[in-house]
Amino acid sequence: MDSLKCSPVVTICGMEKTNIAIVGLGTVGTGVARLLLDCGDRTARHAGRTMWLRKAVVRDLEKARQRIDLPEGVLTDSLDEVINDPEITVVAQLIGGLEPARSIMLRLMESGKDIVTANKALLAEHGPELFDRARQLGRSIAFEASVAGGIPIIANISQCLSANQLESLEGILNGTSNFIVSQMDEFGTEYAEVVAEAQRLGYAEADPTMDVDGTDAAQKLAILAHLAFGATVDWSTIPRVGIDGLDPVDLRYARQLGYRIKLLAVATLGEEGLELSVAPTLLKIGTPLAEVRNAFNAIRAVGDAVGPVFYHGLGAGQMPTASAVIADLIDTAVGRTKLTFQTLEYFSSENPARAIQRDTANIRGRFYLRLSVANDPGTLAAIANVLSRNSISIASVIQHESESTLDPNSQRPDRELVPLVIMTHEASEGTAVAATAELEGLDAVEGSVTRLRVKG
Amino acid sequence: MDSLKCSPVVTICGMEKTNIAIVGLGTVGTGVARLLLDCGDRTARHAGRTMWLRKAVVRDLEKARQRIDLPEGVLTDSLDEVINDPEITVVAQLIGGLEPARSIMLRLMESGKDIVTANKALLAEHGPELFDRARQLGRSIAFEASVAGGIPIIANISQCLSANQLESLEGILNGTSNFIVSQMDEFGTEYAEVVAEAQRLGYAEADPTMDVDGTDAAQKLAILAHLAFGATVDWSTIPRVGIDGLDPVDLRYARQLGYRIKLLAVATLGEEGLELSVAPTLLKIGTPLAEVRNAFNAIRAVGDAVGPVFYHGLGAGQMPTASAVIADLIDTAVGRTKLTFQTLEYFSSENPARAIQRDTANIRGRFYLRLSVANDPGTLAAIANVLSRNSISIASVIQHESESTLDPNSQRPDRELVPLVIMTHEASEGTAVAATAELEGLDAVEGSVTRLRVKG
Ligand SMILES: NC(=O)c1ccc[n+]([C@@H]2O[C@H](COP(=O)([O-])OP(=O)(O)OC[C@H]3O[C@@H](n4cnc5c(N)ncnc54)[C@H](OP(=O)(O)O)[C@@H]3O)[C@@H](O)[C@H]2O)c1
Ligand SMILES: NC(=O)c1ccc[n+]([C@@H]2O[C@H](COP(=O)([O-])OP(=O)(O)OC[C@H]3O[C@@H](n4cnc5c(N)ncnc54)[C@H](OP(=O)(O)O)[C@@H]3O)[C@@H](O)[C@H]2O)c1
Numbered sequence: 061m062d063s064l065k066c067s068p069v070v071t072i073c074g075m076e077k078t079n080i081a082i083v084g085l086g087t088v089g090t091g092v093a094r095l096l097l098d099c100g101d102r103t104a105r106h107a108g109r110t111m112w113l114r115k116a117v118v119r120d121l122e123k124a125r126q127r128i129d130l131p132e133g134v135l136t137d138s139l140d141e142v143i144n145d146p147e148i149t150v151v152a153q154l155i156g157g158l159e160p161a162r163s164i165m166l167r168l169m170e171s172g173k174d175i176v177t178a179n180k181a182l183l184a185e186h187g188p189e190l191f192d193r194a195r196q197l198g199r200s201i202a203f204e205a206s207v208a209g210g211i212p213i214i215a216n217i218s219q220c221l222s223a224n225q226l227e228s229l230e231g232i233l234n235g236t237s238n239f240i241v242s243q244m245d246e247f248g249t250e251y252a253e254v255v256a257e258a259q260r261l262g263y264a265e266a267d268p269t270m271d272v273d274g275t276d277a278a279q280k281l282a283i284l285a286h287l288a289f290g291a292t293v294d295w296s297t298i299p300r301v302g303i304d305g306l307d308p309v310d311l312r313y314a315r316q317l318g319y320r321i322k323l324l325a326v327a328t329l330g331e332e333g334l335e336l337s338v339a340p341t342l343l344k345i346g347t348p349l350a351e352v353r354n355a356f357n358a359i360r361a362v363g364d365a366v367g368p369v370f371y372h373g374l375g376a377g378q379m380p381t382a383s384a385v386i387a388d389l390i391d392t393a394v395g396r397t398k399l400t401f402q403t404l405e406y407f408s409s410e411n412p413a414r415a416i417q418r419d420t421a422n423i424r425g426r427f428y429l430r431l432s433v434a435n436d437p438g439t440l441a442a443i444a445n446v447l448s449r450n451s452i453s454i455a456s457v458i459q460h461e462s463e464s465t466l467d468p469n470s471q472r473p474d475r476e477l478v479p480l481v482i483m484t485h486e487a488s489e490g491t492a493v494a495a496t497a498e499l500e501g502l503d504a505v506e507g508s509v510t511r512l513r514v515k516g
Numbered sequence: 517m518d519s520l521k522c523s524p525v526v527t528i529c530g531m532e533k534t535n536i537a538i539v540g541l542g543t544v545g546t547g548v549a550r551l552l553l554d555c556g557d558r559t560a561r562h563a564g565r566t567m568w569l570r571k572a573v574v575r576d577l578e579k580a581r582q583r584i585d586l587p588e589g590v591l592t593d594s595l596d597e598v599i600n601d602p603e604i605t606v607v608a609q610l611i612g613g614l615e616p617a618r619s620i621m622l623r624l625m626e627s628g629k630d631i632v633t634a635n636k637a638l639l640a641e642h643g644p645e646l647f648d649r650a651r652q653l654g655r656s657i658a659f660e661a662s663v664a665g666g667i668p669i670i671a672n673i674s675q676c677l678s679a680n681q682l683e684s685l686e687g688i689l690n691g692t693s694n695f696i697v698s699q700m701d702e703f704g705t706e707y708a709e710v711v712a713e714a715q716r717l718g719y720a721e722a723d724p725t726m727d728v729d730g731t732d733a734a735q736k737l738a739i740l741a742h743l744a745f746g747a748t749v750d751w752s753t754i755p756r757v758g759i760d761g762l763d764p765v766d767l768r769y770a771r772q773l774g775y776r777i778k779l780l781a782v783a784t785l786g787e788e789g790l791e792l793s794v795a796p797t798l799l800k801i802g803t804p805l806a807e808v809r810n811a812f813n814a815i816r817a818v819g820d821a822v823g824p825v826f827y828h829g830l831g832a833g834q835m836p837t838a839s840a841v842i843a844d845l846i847d848t849a850v851g852r853t854k855l856t857f858q859t860l861e862y863f864s865s866e867n868p869a870r871a872i873q874r875d876t877a878n879i880r881g882r883f884y885l886r887l888s889v890a891n892d893p894g895t896l897a898a899i900a901n902v903l904s905r906n907s908i909s910i911a912s913v914i915q916h917e918s919e920s921t922l923d924p925n926s927q928r929p930d931r932e933l934v935p936l937v938i939m940t941h942e943a944s945e946g947t948a949v950a951a952t953a954e955l956e957g958l959d960a961v962e963g964s965v966t967r968l969r970v971k972g
Contacts, residue, residue, distance in 0.1 A: 064821065102679070216668060351802075364521060366830065369827070372825070380821065
């Protein structure tokens with residue numbers, strides 16, 4: 061922040077003014093307040109008017125907050141000071157969670173305010189209700205900051221690439237997970253240790269469950285899938301696997317095979333519908349998505365006219381997210397948001413879905429399988445047999461005799477186990493699931509089989 | 517094109533219609549016509565209205581063109597049919613070059629049409645005149661397709677990243693040059709041979725001078741520098757070196773040192789002004805810009821709030837460029853372009869420039885120097901001496917005795933020459949230029965010294 065090169069709020073004689081309120085002065089809200097207060101020259105230039113911060117609403121005036129000097133009279137704990145002020149026309153609603161965020165957003169719109177929000181959980185859960193209500197009221201909701209932080213992916217998909225039927229989206233959409241996986245991969249650190257580190261650095265919340273179990277990425281994917289494919293997706297129906305169960309050993313084997321593992325959110329429009337999923341996925345080293353490190357996010361979109369377009373930037377954090385919120389505030393003040401909002405009819409319950417979500421059992425792809433197997437002659441033949449019966453062909457195998465171990469928790473603690481890693485050729489997810497179950501039933505296979513997707 | 521999944525023009529009862537004309541039915545114009553004709557469902561959805569192709573103006577009706585079925589009455593060789601039709605409100609002006617493109621654009625605006633164009637040469641040369649006239653007339657000019665083809669960099673810089681003071685832009689902005697350099701690098705092919713190949717593939721024009729000598733990249737950089745930094749830059753004042761003089765040997769040495777060479781356009785806002793340049797530059801292998809291949813373009817922007825954002829996509833070609841034109845046509849039809857255009861006052865002669873272009877002599881950076889030197893004791897000392905006197909310190913040296921040669925064209929054809937490659941630490945461009953001249957004056961140095969920039 062200290063490196064921002066700008067001048068404080070300007071009020072140029074005769075220049076129009078848009079009065080703004082922030083509701084929720086946490087990490088993102090504070091960043092937005094700073095940009096509005098300290099960089100008025102720049103927002104005025106891009107908006108052609110003064111962007112004036114009139115109120116900042118908090119729950120508790122006494123709570124210690126990140127230092128920010130608000131002008132006299134701006135900070136309040138009364139939402140009514142915003143609701144009842146007709147001169148405030150645009151509100152950055154930066155409270156997290158579902159309630160009271162939802163009710164507050166409805167009240168703000170009912171009192172005539174246009175909304176800018178960063179709350180993906182709220183949109184993923186209550187999008188249709190909130191957007192329908194906004195349309196009824198002639199209001200708009202802008203939500204650039206809700207997906208991929210500083211990367212302007214919402215504007216890019218819904219406006220810049222509008223000539224295209226998008227064919228696929230692949231994204232690293234959760235910065236916390238990516239930070240964790242990158243650190244595990246680079247330094248071989250254990251999962252729990254990196255999570256603690258991420259919390260120390262402020263990347264992960266006190267309860268990082270929604271980040272690491274794939275919920276956050278699935279909610280963002282549901283929003284993107286709606287914009288890109290016109291699908292109305294209940295995020296909770298997106299098959300998702302998080303990184304919380306990831307074993308460092310798989311990162312190591314993947315690297316030996318020339319891959320990195322990333323939590324990848326995928327939407328692909330196939331002949332038979334829209335395939336959506338969030339899962340740890342092997343990505344070929346050297347390809348752009350595989351090289352996304354730490355708290356960065358990235359999205360690869362493929363359009364039928366433009367071809368592949370790749371975006372990379374910081375997916376979270378105070379100032380990157382505030383950057384997206386400010387862009388939305390400017391668009392809303394200028395009037396562009398309203399035009400876009402009216403035209404695109406986001407999440408309209410009257411618009412039939414243009415794409416139907418497809419059962420993941422039909423999704424085809426390559427798989428990485430790791431098994432713990434008895435170090436016996438015949439083991440590999442038995443496994444190959446199962447795969448072959450399921451029409452899954454093997455692309456490569458790694459088996460390290462040298463890593464053989466005895467497992468004291470095994471039902472047969474006396475037999476020697478070795479890790480076996482198999483890369484398959486393309487197969488359907490359904491077949492892979494069935495084959496995995498069959499493998500787990502083999503006498504030669506100990507415990508459960510790790511199965512991961514492979515891309516590129 | 518055959519893979520476009522869409523339905524032809526739709527006219528839904530009661531739906532508004534925007535009548536469009538295309539002037540110039542070449543590569544890009546034909547792509548735009550196809551998207552308008554074949555994908556009316558998609559443009560209608562994004563524009564909330566039918567985007568109707570009413571006229572396509574060519575110079576010569578008899579000329580053989582890329583096959584496209586235009587409805588009866590659309591094709592014409594009379595610009596007046598557009599000028600005199602008040603129902604045509606938006607025109608995609610897709611003629612290349614300066615004249616008659618400039619006069620046609622002025623006439624179209626004077627007859628009340630909003631303009632969408634892909635012509636960067638025209639904007640770089642006549643931007644202020646055209647934009648001032650557009651403002652006087654209450655018209656707009658949209659130009660997404662003029663820089664980086666399918667990558668929506670214009671919208672991203674002027675709208676999506678508007679919360680930021682950009683600190684730098686680095687871009688690979690000329691697809692033809694990048695194709696040529698990539699091929700030379702990957703296959704060791706000679707320059708002339710790759711140029712011929714690029715022409716066969718349709719990447720390079722019959723006369724590729726403006727692409728390979730850096731003119732095209734400098735024109736695009738001038739446009740981006742205006743949007744990002746408010747600088748009004750005469751593109752011809754941007755120091756530029758093309759790839760036309762690039763020796764394959766430098767690609768090879770760069771690779772040995774861990775770098776690739778790319779034609780890089782750079783704009784950096786420093787304390788003392790804006791540094792602009794276009795030059796073949798060594799980029800560290802594995803960094804995103806170094807890995808941009810073939811006809812792809814890429815841009816890395818750094819903002820003071822958002823941090824680094826990276827964009828990658830096809831920088832030219834019929835459909836990627838048409839994708840950008842269609843996005844502009846939709847924005848213009850919807851009314852967003854007008855709002856942006858009025859607010860941002862592009863190239864306004866009334867707005868003082870916000871950034872002053874700085875003399876490149878002050879730009880600091882690292883350098884790659886390649887010299888052909890006498891294979892004598894004392895040579896290296898003499899060279900090190902010159903550098904040291906100029907306060908340039910050496911980071912690394914490669915000298916291959918085994919590559920020693922006799923140069924029959926030398927004034928001293930009997931002396932053995934060896935190539936010497938030096939990577940320097942940071943120095944100012946001015947110092948590097950002075951040192952280069954001094955080195956060329958040394959008795960031990962044969963011919964001229966190759967000097968390239970190094971980044972990352
Ligand atoms: N942080 C990021 O990097 C990031 C990135 C993208 C999107 N987002 C999204 O942005 C939103 C905000 O995130 P954040 O990181 O800024 O969260 P945060 O730091 O927890 O801040 C949330 C703020 O909302 C306030 N609040 C809660 N209930 C309120 C109420 N009834 N009235 C007024 N204020 C209330 C809280 O007030 P108290 O201080 O009084 O508790 C707190 O200051 C979330 O939806 C999040 O998912 C965040
Ligand atoms: N091609 C790309 O990938 C690309 C990418 C980005 C930007 N651009 C820019 O887009 C513009 C068009 O490029 P292009 O590749 O489509 O060029 P092109 O294939 O040479 O087409 C130009 C067209 O303009 C027509 N034209 C010239 N003078 C005319 C006049 N007085 N009246 C009517 N039509 C006239 C030509 O007509 P005739 O056919 O009768 O000669 C030709 O069809 C250029 O400014 C270029 O820099 C191109």
